[in-house]
Amino acid sequence: MKAIEARDVALSFGETPALRGASISVAPGEIVAIMGPSGSGKSTLLHCLAGILVPDAGEIHFDGHRIDTLSEQQRSILRRDQFGFVFQFGQLVPELTAEENVALPLLLGGVKRAAALNQARPWFERLGLGGLEGRRSGELSGGQAQRVALARGLVARPGALFADEPTGALDSLTGEQVMDLLVASAREQGTTVVLVTHEARVAAYADRQVIVRDGKVNALVHS
Amino acid sequence: MTLLGLLEREPSHGYDLKRDYDTFFSRGKSLPFGQVYATLGRLVRDGKIVVGEIEPGVGPERKRYVITDRGATEFESWLTEPVQAEPNLQTVLFTKVVLALMLDRPAEEYLDTQRATHLRRMKELTDIKRGGNLVDVMLADHGLFHLEADLHWIDTTAARLDALRTVVKG
Numbered sequence: 001m002k003a004i005e006a007r008d009v010a011l012s013f014g015e016t017p018a019l020r021g022a023s024i025s026v027a028p029g030e031i032v033a034i035m036g037p038s039g040s041g042k043s044t045l046l047h048c049l050a051g052i053l054v055p056d057a058g059e060i061h062f063d064g065h066r067i068d069t070l071s072e073q074q075r076s077i078l079r080r081d082q083f084g085f086v087f088q089f090g091q092l093v094p095e096l097t098a099e100e101n102v103a104l105p106l107l108l109g110g111v112k113r114a115a116a117l118n119q120a121r122p123w124f125e126r127l128g129l130g131g132l133e134g135r136r137s138g139e140l141s142g143g144q145a146q147r148v149a150l151a152r153g154l155v156a157r158p159g160a161l162f163a164d165e166p167t168g169a170l171d172s173l174t175g176e177q178v179m180d181l182l183v184a185s186a187r188e189q190g191t192t193v194v195l196v197t198h199e200a201r202v203a204a205y206a207d208r209q210v211i212v213r214d215g216k217v218n219a220l221v222h223s
Numbered sequence: 224m225t226l227l228g229l230l231e232r233e234p235s236h237g238y239d240l241k242r243d244y245d246t247f248f249s250r251g252k253s254l255p256f257g258q259v260y261a262t263l264g265r266l267v268r269d270g271k272i273v274v275g276e277i278e279p280g281v282g283p284e285r286k287r288y289v290i291t292d293r294g295a296t297e298f299e300s301w302l303t304e305p306v307q308a309e310p311n312l313q314t315v316l317f318t319k320v321v322l323a324l325m326l327d328r329p330a331e332e333y334l335d336t337q338r339a340t341h342l343r344r345m346k347e348l349t350d351i352k353r354g355g356n357l358v359d360v361m362l363a364d365h366g367l368f369h370l371e372a373d374l375h376w377i378d379t380t381a382a383r384l385d386a387l388r389t390v391v392k393g
Contacts, residue, residue, distance in 0.1 A: 037378065180353060200374045201367055204345035211338075218335065
Protein backbone atom coordinates (compact mmCIF):
# COMPACT_ATOMS: atom_id res chain seq x y z
CA MET A 1 0.00 0.00 0.00
CA LYS A 2 1.38 3.38 -1.02
CA ALA A 3 0.10 6.75 0.11
CA ILE A 4 2.21 8.75 -2.31
CA GLU A 5 4.09 7.63 -5.37
CA ALA A 6 6.09 9.21 -8.17
CA ARG A 7 6.88 7.05 -11.20
CA ASP A 8 9.69 8.06 -13.48
CA VAL A 9 8.96 11.76 -13.19
CA ALA A 10 10.74 14.27 -15.42
CA LEU A 11 10.43 18.04 -15.36
CA SER A 12 12.48 20.78 -16.98
CA PHE A 13 12.43 24.51 -16.44
CA GLY A 14 13.09 25.81 -19.94
CA GLU A 15 16.20 24.04 -21.13
CA THR A 16 17.24 23.06 -17.62
CA PRO A 17 16.20 19.60 -16.46
CA ALA A 18 15.27 19.49 -12.76
CA LEU A 19 13.98 15.92 -12.55
CA ARG A 20 15.12 13.12 -14.86
CA GLY A 21 13.14 10.01 -14.10
CA ALA A 22 12.62 10.37 -10.36
CA SER A 23 10.69 7.60 -8.61
CA ILE A 24 9.69 7.35 -4.97
CA SER A 25 6.93 5.75 -2.95
CA VAL A 26 5.82 6.56 0.57
CA ALA A 27 3.72 4.26 2.74
CA PRO A 28 0.71 5.53 4.69
CA GLY A 29 1.82 7.17 7.93
CA GLU A 30 5.47 7.02 6.91
CA ILE A 31 7.80 9.98 7.41
CA VAL A 32 10.32 10.26 4.59
CA ALA A 33 13.10 12.79 4.30
CA ILE A 34 14.30 13.86 0.85
CA MET A 35 17.89 15.04 1.00
CA GLY A 36 20.34 16.20 -1.62
CA PRO A 37 22.68 18.97 -2.65
CA SER A 38 21.41 22.41 -3.69
CA GLY A 39 19.89 22.30 -7.15
CA SER A 40 19.52 18.51 -7.09
CA GLY A 41 15.76 18.72 -7.66
CA LYS A 42 14.56 17.78 -4.18
CA SER A 43 12.16 20.73 -3.75
CA THR A 44 10.91 20.28 -7.33
CA LEU A 45 10.14 16.65 -6.52
CA LEU A 46 8.25 17.70 -3.38
CA HIS A 47 6.22 20.21 -5.40
CA CYS A 48 5.36 17.51 -7.94
CA LEU A 49 4.31 15.06 -5.20
CA ALA A 50 2.14 17.79 -3.65
CA GLY A 51 0.40 18.64 -6.92
CA ILE A 52 1.88 22.13 -7.06
CA LEU A 53 3.92 21.39 -10.19
CA VAL A 54 2.89 19.11 -13.04
CA PRO A 55 5.68 16.93 -14.46
CA ASP A 56 6.48 16.85 -18.17
CA ALA A 57 6.55 13.05 -18.02
CA GLY A 58 5.84 10.31 -15.51
CA GLU A 59 3.02 9.86 -13.02
CA ILE A 60 2.15 11.09 -9.54
CA HIS A 61 -0.28 9.10 -7.40
CA PHE A 62 -1.89 9.96 -4.09
CA ASP A 63 -3.97 7.44 -2.18
CA GLY A 64 -4.26 5.24 -5.27
CA HIS A 65 -5.38 8.05 -7.58
CA ARG A 66 -3.35 9.68 -10.29
CA ILE A 67 -3.09 13.41 -9.59
CA ASP A 68 -0.80 14.77 -12.31
CA THR A 69 -3.60 14.49 -14.88
CA LEU A 70 -6.04 16.52 -12.77
CA SER A 71 -6.95 20.06 -13.81
CA GLU A 72 -5.43 23.04 -12.02
CA GLN A 73 -8.69 23.53 -10.13
CA GLN A 74 -8.95 19.87 -9.12
CA ARG A 75 -5.37 19.91 -7.86
CA SER A 76 -6.10 23.09 -5.94
CA ILE A 77 -9.04 21.39 -4.21
CA LEU A 78 -6.93 18.31 -3.53
CA ARG A 79 -4.22 20.44 -1.91
CA ARG A 80 -6.78 22.31 0.17
CA ASP A 81 -8.66 19.21 1.35
CA GLN A 82 -5.98 16.52 1.56
CA PHE A 83 -2.60 18.15 2.00
CA GLY A 84 -0.90 20.26 4.63
CA PHE A 85 2.17 22.38 3.99
CA VAL A 86 5.02 23.79 6.05
CA PHE A 87 7.60 25.98 4.35
CA GLN A 88 10.98 27.30 5.43
CA PHE A 89 9.78 30.73 6.51
CA GLY A 90 6.39 29.80 7.89
CA GLN A 91 4.66 32.10 5.42
CA LEU A 92 1.95 33.08 7.84
CA VAL A 93 -0.55 35.68 6.69
CA PRO A 94 0.68 38.82 8.50
CA GLU A 95 -2.73 40.46 8.75
CA LEU A 96 -4.21 37.48 10.61
CA THR A 97 -3.71 36.47 14.24
CA ALA A 98 -1.88 33.24 15.01
CA GLU A 99 -5.13 31.37 15.67
CA GLU A 100 -6.70 32.71 12.47
CA ASN A 101 -3.62 31.50 10.61
CA VAL A 102 -4.00 28.03 12.11
CA ALA A 103 -7.71 28.02 11.29
CA LEU A 104 -7.13 29.15 7.70
CA PRO A 105 -7.23 25.72 5.99
CA LEU A 106 -10.51 24.99 7.76
CA LEU A 107 -11.99 28.36 6.77
CA LEU A 108 -10.93 27.81 3.17
CA GLY A 109 -12.54 24.37 3.34
CA GLY A 110 -15.88 25.94 4.30
CA VAL A 111 -15.86 25.41 8.07
CA LYS A 112 -17.66 28.22 9.91
CA ARG A 113 -15.39 30.73 11.63
CA ALA A 114 -16.32 29.87 15.23
CA ALA A 115 -15.95 26.13 14.62
CA ALA A 116 -12.65 26.64 12.79
CA LEU A 117 -11.22 28.70 15.64
CA ASN A 118 -12.42 26.10 18.15
CA GLN A 119 -10.52 23.44 16.23
CA ALA A 120 -7.45 25.65 15.95
CA ARG A 121 -7.14 26.59 19.64
CA PRO A 122 -6.10 23.20 21.13
CA TRP A 123 -3.04 23.26 18.90
CA PHE A 124 -1.62 26.18 20.85
CA GLU A 125 -1.34 24.20 24.09
CA ARG A 126 -0.20 21.11 22.25
CA LEU A 127 2.67 22.94 20.56
CA GLY A 128 3.66 25.03 23.60
CA LEU A 129 2.13 28.21 22.18
CA GLY A 130 -0.47 28.85 24.90
CA GLY A 131 -1.22 32.58 25.23
CA LEU A 132 0.00 33.48 21.74
CA GLU A 133 -3.31 32.91 19.97
CA GLY A 134 -3.97 36.62 19.39
CA ARG A 135 -0.50 37.58 18.17
CA ARG A 136 0.32 38.41 14.58
CA SER A 137 3.29 36.87 12.81
CA GLY A 138 5.47 39.95 13.40
CA GLU A 139 5.04 39.44 17.14
CA LEU A 140 6.24 35.83 17.10
CA SER A 141 9.78 34.45 17.23
CA GLY A 142 10.95 32.32 14.33
CA GLY A 143 10.39 29.12 16.29
CA GLN A 144 6.93 30.20 17.43
CA ALA A 145 5.93 31.21 13.90
CA GLN A 146 7.10 27.86 12.57
CA ARG A 147 5.10 25.99 15.19
CA VAL A 148 2.04 28.03 14.18
CA ALA A 149 2.77 27.04 10.57
CA LEU A 150 3.00 23.41 11.67
CA ALA A 151 -0.36 23.64 13.43
CA ARG A 152 -1.82 25.21 10.28
CA GLY A 153 -0.39 22.34 8.24
CA LEU A 154 -1.98 19.68 10.43
CA VAL A 155 -5.19 21.28 11.74
CA ALA A 156 -7.40 19.89 8.97
CA ARG A 157 -6.01 16.38 9.59
CA PRO A 158 -4.56 16.11 6.07
CA GLY A 159 -3.68 12.79 4.50
CA ALA A 160 -0.20 14.10 3.78
CA LEU A 161 2.00 16.86 5.12
CA PHE A 162 4.65 18.33 2.82
CA ALA A 163 7.43 20.19 4.57
CA ASP A 164 10.09 22.08 2.61
CA GLU A 165 13.10 22.88 4.83
CA PRO A 166 10.81 23.39 7.85
CA THR A 167 13.74 24.15 10.15
CA GLY A 168 15.93 25.92 7.62
CA ALA A 169 15.46 29.36 9.19
CA LEU A 170 15.80 28.20 12.80
CA ASP A 171 18.75 27.61 15.12
CA SER A 172 19.45 23.94 15.77
CA LEU A 173 17.77 23.72 19.19
CA THR A 174 14.58 25.48 18.02
CA GLY A 175 14.63 23.40 14.85
CA GLU A 176 14.75 20.21 16.91
CA GLN A 177 11.75 21.33 18.96
CA VAL A 178 9.81 21.91 15.74
CA MET A 179 10.85 18.50 14.37
CA ASP A 180 9.96 16.79 17.65
CA LEU A 181 6.49 18.32 17.50
CA LEU A 182 6.11 17.63 13.78
CA VAL A 183 6.93 13.94 14.20
CA ALA A 184 4.82 13.51 17.35
CA SER A 185 1.79 15.28 15.85
CA ALA A 186 2.01 13.47 12.51
CA ARG A 187 2.29 10.10 14.27
CA GLU A 188 -0.68 10.93 16.48
CA GLN A 189 -2.83 11.71 13.45
CA GLY A 190 -1.33 9.02 11.22
CA THR A 191 -0.35 11.67 8.69
CA THR A 192 2.11 10.73 5.96
CA VAL A 193 4.98 13.21 5.84
CA VAL A 194 7.36 14.09 3.03
CA LEU A 195 10.09 16.36 4.24
CA VAL A 196 12.79 18.13 2.23
CA THR A 197 15.91 19.05 4.13
CA HIS A 198 19.62 19.48 3.54
CA GLU A 199 20.31 18.90 7.23
CA ALA A 200 21.13 15.32 8.22
CA ARG A 201 20.14 16.01 11.82
CA VAL A 202 16.65 16.95 10.65
CA ALA A 203 16.44 14.01 8.26
CA ALA A 204 17.31 11.70 11.17
CA TYR A 205 13.82 12.33 12.57
CA ALA A 206 12.30 10.58 9.54
CA ASP A 207 11.61 6.86 9.22
CA ARG A 208 13.55 6.77 5.98
CA GLN A 209 15.83 9.02 3.99
CA VAL A 210 16.33 9.22 0.24
CA ILE A 211 18.80 11.32 -1.71
CA VAL A 212 18.00 13.23 -4.88
CA ARG A 213 21.00 13.62 -7.10
CA ASP A 214 20.96 14.96 -10.66
CA GLY A 215 17.18 14.77 -10.72
CA LYS A 216 16.94 11.12 -9.70
CA VAL A 217 16.09 9.51 -6.39
CA ASN A 218 18.65 7.26 -4.77
CA ALA A 219 17.22 5.11 -2.03
CA LEU A 220 19.76 4.87 0.75
CA VAL A 221 20.72 1.28 1.37
CA HIS A 222 21.52 0.88 5.03
CA SER A 223 24.35 -1.57 5.41
CA MET B 224 40.21 10.91 36.23
CA THR B 225 36.42 10.82 36.39
CA LEU B 226 36.48 9.24 39.84
CA LEU B 227 38.98 11.87 40.95
CA GLY B 228 36.60 14.54 39.72
CA LEU B 229 33.69 12.99 41.62
CA LEU B 230 35.85 13.01 44.75
CA GLU B 231 36.76 16.66 44.17
CA ARG B 232 33.06 17.33 44.67
CA GLU B 233 32.93 15.68 48.10
CA PRO B 234 34.47 12.75 49.99
CA SER B 235 32.56 9.62 48.98
CA HIS B 236 32.29 5.88 49.46
CA GLY B 237 33.17 3.53 46.63
CA TYR B 238 29.51 2.58 46.28
CA ASP B 239 28.45 6.22 45.84
CA LEU B 240 31.18 6.80 43.29
CA LYS B 241 30.05 3.81 41.26
CA ARG B 242 26.43 4.94 41.42
CA ASP B 243 27.24 8.48 40.26
CA TYR B 244 29.56 7.21 37.55
CA ASP B 245 26.87 4.86 36.25
CA THR B 246 24.26 7.63 36.35
CA PHE B 247 26.20 10.22 34.40
CA PHE B 248 28.99 8.57 32.46
CA SER B 249 28.55 4.85 31.82
CA ARG B 250 25.50 4.98 29.50
CA GLY B 251 24.35 1.43 29.88
CA LYS B 252 27.77 -0.06 30.59
CA SER B 253 27.93 -0.27 34.34
CA LEU B 254 31.33 0.22 36.00
CA PRO B 255 32.28 -3.01 37.80
CA PHE B 256 32.88 -2.66 41.55
CA GLY B 257 36.24 -4.39 41.08
CA GLN B 258 37.34 -1.65 38.70
CA VAL B 259 36.15 1.07 41.08
CA TYR B 260 38.15 -0.30 44.01
CA ALA B 261 41.20 -1.10 41.86
CA THR B 262 41.22 2.52 40.64
CA LEU B 263 40.72 3.87 44.16
CA GLY B 264 43.59 1.66 45.38
CA ARG B 265 45.83 3.07 42.66
CA LEU B 266 44.87 6.65 43.49
CA VAL B 267 45.65 5.98 47.19
CA ARG B 268 49.00 4.48 46.26
CA ASP B 269 49.84 7.52 44.13
CA GLY B 270 48.89 9.92 46.91
CA LYS B 271 46.00 11.49 45.00
CA ILE B 272 43.38 10.39 47.48
CA VAL B 273 43.46 9.11 51.07
CA VAL B 274 41.13 6.93 53.08
CA GLY B 275 39.24 9.17 55.49
CA GLU B 276 36.97 8.08 58.28
CA ILE B 277 35.87 4.47 58.30
CA GLU B 278 32.23 3.91 59.17
CA PRO B 279 31.60 0.69 61.07
CA GLY B 280 28.32 -1.05 60.50
CA VAL B 281 26.70 -4.26 59.46
CA GLY B 282 28.85 -5.96 56.84
CA PRO B 283 32.19 -4.66 55.66
CA GLU B 284 33.52 -1.35 56.93
CA ARG B 285 32.73 1.53 54.61
CA LYS B 286 35.72 3.61 53.64
CA ARG B 287 35.20 7.22 52.74
CA TYR B 288 37.76 8.47 50.21
CA VAL B 289 39.07 12.04 50.27
CA ILE B 290 40.97 13.82 47.51
CA THR B 291 44.43 15.20 48.43
CA ASP B 292 45.97 18.51 47.29
CA ARG B 293 48.03 16.55 44.78
CA GLY B 294 44.94 14.83 43.42
CA ALA B 295 43.02 18.12 43.23
CA THR B 296 45.91 19.79 41.38
CA GLU B 297 46.12 16.94 38.89
CA PHE B 298 42.37 16.97 38.34
CA GLU B 299 42.36 20.75 37.85
CA SER B 300 45.16 20.48 35.33
CA TRP B 301 43.33 17.74 33.39
CA LEU B 302 40.06 19.67 33.49
CA THR B 303 41.49 22.91 32.12
CA GLU B 304 43.63 21.30 29.42
CA PRO B 305 41.73 21.33 26.12
CA VAL B 306 41.11 17.96 24.55
CA GLN B 307 43.37 17.52 21.56
CA ALA B 308 41.62 18.70 18.44
CA GLU B 309 42.24 15.77 16.17
CA PRO B 310 42.24 16.80 12.53
CA ASN B 311 41.52 13.22 11.47
CA LEU B 312 43.25 13.79 8.17
CA GLN B 313 44.07 10.15 7.74
CA THR B 314 40.78 8.50 8.47
CA VAL B 315 40.02 5.02 7.23
CA LEU B 316 37.34 6.49 5.01
CA PHE B 317 39.76 8.92 3.40
CA THR B 318 42.17 6.06 2.75
CA LYS B 319 39.39 3.98 1.22
CA VAL B 320 38.31 6.79 -1.09
CA VAL B 321 41.83 7.45 -2.35
CA LEU B 322 42.55 3.76 -2.85
CA ALA B 323 39.20 3.24 -4.59
CA LEU B 324 40.04 6.02 -7.04
CA MET B 325 43.53 4.68 -7.59
CA LEU B 326 42.15 1.21 -8.29
CA ASP B 327 39.18 2.35 -10.41
CA ARG B 328 36.71 1.07 -7.86
CA PRO B 329 33.31 2.73 -7.26
CA ALA B 330 34.31 5.37 -4.71
CA GLU B 331 30.92 7.07 -4.90
CA GLU B 332 29.18 3.82 -3.93
CA TYR B 333 31.45 3.48 -0.92
CA LEU B 334 30.60 7.03 0.10
CA ASP B 335 26.88 6.33 -0.39
CA THR B 336 27.10 3.24 1.80
CA GLN B 337 28.96 5.21 4.43
CA ARG B 338 26.39 7.99 4.25
CA ALA B 339 23.59 5.47 4.80
CA THR B 340 25.43 3.97 7.76
CA HIS B 341 25.97 7.41 9.29
CA LEU B 342 22.32 8.36 8.77
CA ARG B 343 21.15 5.12 10.36
CA ARG B 344 23.27 5.81 13.43
CA MET B 345 21.98 9.39 13.50
CA LYS B 346 18.44 8.06 13.49
CA GLU B 347 19.25 5.73 16.40
CA LEU B 348 20.73 8.62 18.36
CA THR B 349 17.74 10.83 17.52
CA ASP B 350 15.39 8.11 18.81
CA ILE B 351 17.44 7.96 22.02
CA LYS B 352 17.13 11.74 22.34
CA ARG B 353 13.38 11.71 21.83
CA GLY B 354 12.84 9.22 24.63
CA GLY B 355 15.70 10.12 26.92
CA ASN B 356 16.55 12.39 29.82
CA LEU B 357 18.78 15.44 29.48
CA VAL B 358 21.98 13.44 30.03
CA ASP B 359 20.99 11.06 27.20
CA VAL B 360 20.11 14.05 25.02
CA MET B 361 23.49 15.72 25.54
CA LEU B 362 25.46 12.55 24.89
CA ALA B 363 23.41 11.77 21.79
CA ASP B 364 23.92 15.36 20.59
CA HIS B 365 27.67 14.96 20.89
CA GLY B 366 27.52 11.91 18.65
CA LEU B 367 25.08 13.57 16.25
CA PHE B 368 27.22 16.65 15.70
CA HIS B 369 30.29 14.52 15.00
CA LEU B 370 28.39 12.29 12.58
CA GLU B 371 26.99 15.39 10.90
CA ALA B 372 30.50 16.77 10.44
CA ASP B 373 31.53 13.46 8.85
CA LEU B 374 28.52 13.66 6.54
CA HIS B 375 29.55 17.15 5.41
CA TRP B 376 32.93 15.71 4.55
CA ILE B 377 31.32 12.78 2.71
CA ASP B 378 29.09 15.13 0.69
CA THR B 379 31.93 17.48 -0.17
CA THR B 380 34.18 14.59 -1.11
CA ALA B 381 31.45 13.07 -3.29
CA ALA B 382 31.16 16.40 -5.10
CA ARG B 383 34.93 16.49 -5.64
CA LEU B 384 35.48 12.91 -6.71
CA ASP B 385 36.23 13.74 -10.35
CA ALA B 386 38.84 16.31 -9.36
CA LEU B 387 40.31 13.98 -6.75
CA ARG B 388 40.49 11.16 -9.30
CA THR B 389 42.58 13.38 -11.55
CA VAL B 390 44.97 14.16 -8.70
CA VAL B 391 45.23 10.55 -7.53
CA LYS B 392 45.63 9.01 -10.97
CA GLY B 393 48.09 11.70 -12.03
